Amino acid sequence: MDVLHPTGLPKPPRRRIMCVANQKGGVGKTTTAVNLGVALAMSGLNVLVIDLDPQGNASTGLDVDHRAGTLSVYDALINEATLKEVAQPVEGMPTLKCVPATIDLAGAEIELVSLVARESRLQRAIEAYPDEVDYVLVDCPPSLGLLTVNAMVAAEEVLIPIQCEYYALEGLGQLLNNIDLIKAHLNPKIRVSTILLTMYDARTKLADQVANEVREYFKDTVLTAVIPRSVKVSEAPGYGQSVLTYDPGSRGATSYLAAAKELAERGAAGGEQE
Ligand code: ATP
Ligand code: MG
Numbered sequence: 598m599d600v601l602h603p604t605g606l607p608k609p610p611r612r613r614i615m616c617v618a619n620q621k622g623g624v625g626k627t628t629t630a631v632n633l634g635v636a637l638a639m640s641g642l643n644v645l646v647i648d649l650d651p652q653g654n655a656s657t658g659l660d661v662d663h664r665a666g667t668l669s670v671y672d673a674l675i676n677e678a679t680l681k682e683v684a685q686p687v688e689g690m691p692t693l694k695c696v697p698a699t700i701d702l703a704g705a706e707i708e709l710v711s712l713v714a715r716e717s718r719l720q721r722a723i724e725a726y727p728d729e730v731d732y733v734l735v736d737c738p739p740s741l742g743l744l745t746v747n748a749m750v751a752a753e754e755v756l757i758p759i760q761c762e763y764y765a766l767e768g769l770g771q772l773l774n775n776i777d778l779i780k781a782h783l784n785p786k787i788r789v790s791t792i793l794l795t796m797y798d799a800r801t802k803l804a805d806q807v808a809n810e811v812r813e814y815f816k817d818t819v820l821t822a823v824i825p826r827s828v829k830v831s832e833a834p835g836y837g838q839s840v841l842t843y844d845p846g847s848r849g850a851t852s853y854l855a856a857a858k859e860l861a862e863r864g865a866a867g868g869e870q871e
Contacts, residue, residue: 606640606858607865614723614733615790616748617756621768622739624760625795626650628830629856630736631658632849635839636857638693642731645684648698649719649748650738651705656697660837661685663697671701673722674747675708680726689842694728702744709743716743716783720751741775749779754790759811761797761804761823766811791863792819793856796826822855 617630627650634646647670648655648663656663662685663669672678673696680696687693709715723733734756735748749755755776759765773789780787792815798804812819824830830849833840840849 606637606642606861608642609731609861609864612730612733613754613864614735614752615754615756616735616737616745616752617758618737618745618748618772619757619759619769620739620741620745620772621760621765624765625758625793625824626739627654627658627736628834629756629758629793629795629824629853630655630734631834632830632839632841632853633857633860634659634693634695634732634734635687635690635841636854637732637861638687638690639841640857640861641692642861643692643729644732644734645680645694645696645726645728645730646687647680647696647719647723647733647735649702649735649744650698651700651703652738653698653700653702654834655736656695656699657837658834658839659687659693659695661687661695661697663699665700667697667699669697669699669701670719671699671705674702674705674718675712680722681728684726706742706744709747716746717750719747720784723751741772745775746779746783749776749787750784752784753786754788756791756793757789758793758795759807760795761807763803763807765807789815789818791860793822793824794819795824797823798826820856820859822852822859824852824856825849 617626638644653663668683684694737745827849829844829847830840833843
């Protein structure tokens, strides 16, 4: 039997570590990591969002301090800090923590090159995290460099947000190839478990075409829930909020809740198949 939380989202049988990745910029990685993180945490699940992008957008979205000099994911990767030391509470969300990214992280791609175990520093940091966590969501930068490699070595699942726009599928082959390489050489457990269609504009035929094409190719990996293009979603980070707290009744909010529910239910229903 699934262990049901009072509000209904099942707890995964064990910690799920997911990296939110797509080297294409602006497809909704950060928006997805933030809003899924909040949605899962709102139901009482324990969630850790790791901002692994020097832009620090997930840190902004969750309103955690990430000014230069703040202890951040950089210190956990490059210095000897633990994730526990650098994780910050997210206001109003008792079961959500965020590991911020500061601008220091911009240098990390290069600094990592000469370090021992350069591909598995994040994995080691997550393994040593002492608190109970149901979901670790890693927000990747828009590149396939060492930061993204660290996320894919640490994770068992990749969540790929795909924007329902022209060119959306371009570059996906390269992303999938990279995941295959990581699977072959660094992390046999990694797999693309989840695809989320984002910025869907129901008024355009194109959005439908892209969505259909993605579903045809990726089949059941694609969540049924689709995130619509919505001004509320894009406004929320400006107030240091998720769309779920900024405008809970909006379609952006309800669709992220629906996506979180599907994600949690799939995870509990033995989403461990190859
Ligand atoms: P990057 O590659 O730079 O890290 P990203 O993939 O993380 O980008 P986001 O930052 O999440 O993408 O989104 C890009 C922009 O699109 C942001 O301004 C965001 O607010 C906006 N956006 C994301 N999702 C939606 C949506 N569903 N509706 C409207 N705007 C959205
Ligand atoms: Mg981002």
